[in-house]
Amino acid sequence: MSVNAFGDHGPQHEKLGTVLSAIASGVEDIAQLLRSGQTSGEVGTVNSFGDKQLEVDIAADDIIFNRLKQSCAVATASSEERPKEITVGGQGYAVAFDPLDGSSIVGANFSVGAIFGVWKGDKLLGRTGEEQAAAAYAVFGSRTSLIVALPDPGATTGKTVQEYTLIHQPEGSVWKLTRDNIKITEKKVFAPANLRAAAENTTYRNLISQFILENFTLRYTGGFVPDVHHILIKGGGIFLNPVSPSAPAKLRLLYECAPLAFVVEAAGGASSNGTESILQLSITSLDLRTPISIGSKEQVQKSLGCLA
CATH class of the missing domain: 3.30.540.10 (Fructose-1,6-Bisphosphatase, subunit A, domain 1)
Known part of the structure; x- marks a missing residue:
């Protein structure tokens, strides 16, 4: 190339x-x-x-x-x-x-x-x-x-x-x-990663129930990239990876979250660790891990409570 x-x-x-x-x-x-x-x-x-x-x-x-x-x-x-x-x-x-x-x-x-x-x-x-x-x-x-x-x-x-x-x-x-010029808007699609966290994280469990009641479509492969790609190409949706005491964060800020957040936000979407954009987090360690919600702005906003 x-x-x-x-x-x-x-x-x-x-x-x-x-x-x-x-x-x-x-x-x-x-x-x-x-x-x-x-x-x-x-x-x-x-x-x-x-x-x-x-x-x-x-x-x-x-x-x-x-x-x-x-x-x-x-x-x-x-x-x-x-x-x-x-x-x-x-x-x-x-x-x-x-x-x-x-x-x-x-x-x-x-x-x-x-x-x-x-x-x-x-x-x-x-x-x-x-x-x-x-x-x-x-x-x-x-x-x-x-x-x-x-x-x-x-x-x-x-x-x-x-x-x-x-x-x-x-x-x-x-x-x-x-x-060219790919954009993210709002679509009723969700990819709930680290689902075992919902056993202890009641806010996450309630959010999943809300998605189901609002007729969201489930699209989850177990791979971060294909799930984010689906959101990008279909024009909206949310991937979220909350945590709980027994199901901690696995995704690394440097190698996974920051680059994908850069792509999604450049397309008009949003990302968050529950308190701020993933793009604002300082890479203080090569192994720094973070919970993440990424995708359509409105859906990311609704998910903040289950990440913090």
């Missing part, structure tokens, strides 16, 4: 285009890896967060690190599989990523994803999601899609959200812009 494949945003964003092109190339590599069906087993190790690692996790992680190094536009990178600020030899940006979000459902052949946050400079710790220069996520399903939130001074939020689809051709694969 060329530097300008994500649109012409001026010379000040040329290196950002290079970073996003590297991410797109990595996503294409991971799509091919998943189609091979040869990396479904556990490797018998865990990452520093205590998560079991699959062969596909490690392979996808290597792919993205290699692509970022080759770009020469990334100074620092960090992933869920290697949660350190790692110098990768370039200059311009720092990238945090989850190379395969939802890898636990790969065996069931569900859609899974990858998540990317891009910050200008060479640091990730101490930053906020609002400071991201761009964010992206990929969905690996019946087709491979890449959603990107980019600077766009002409947009209401100063950002635009685009969908690219990987098109396979005899002469090679290409990315095609398939949706």
Whole structure:
């Protein structure tokens, strides 16, 4: 993918285009890896967060690190599989990523994803999601899609959200812009994650009952990326992941929540941890986790009580 494949945003964003092109190339590599069906087993190790690692996790992680190094536009990178600020030899940006979000459902052949946050400079710790220069996520399903939130001074939020689809051709694969200026409004769709928290979190349990009584449609896959993607592409809805004493937060601010919140808010949606936008939270630790509600503004507002 060329530097300008994500649109012409001026010379000040040329290196950002290079970073996003590297991410797109990595996503294409991971799509091919998943189609091979040869990396479904556990490797018998865990990452520093205590998560079991699959062969596909490690392979996808290597792919993205290699692509970022080759770009020469990334100074620092960090992933869920290697949660350190790692110098990768370039200059311009720092990238945090989850190379395969939802890898636990790969065996069931569900859609899974990858998540990317891009910050200008060479640091990730101490930053906020609002400071991201761009964010992206990929969905690996019946087709491979890449959603990107980019600077766009002409947009209401100063950002635009685009969908690219990987098109396979005899002469090679290409990315095609398939949706531009994606927007989120209000739709009666909900994805209730960490549902076991509802056993102790009565506000969450009551909210779920309210959704049912108001004839909301349930759309939940067990994967953060595909559930948020459904909200984005269908034009509205809510994903929520509250907590309780015995069901604490699992989603990480740096690798998962901040990038997806950047995309959703750029599309006119909202995100919250119960008290403020996810984008306002300081990344004080690479392992910082947070409850999250994300999607349509009105529905996120209604969910705040079950998050705090």
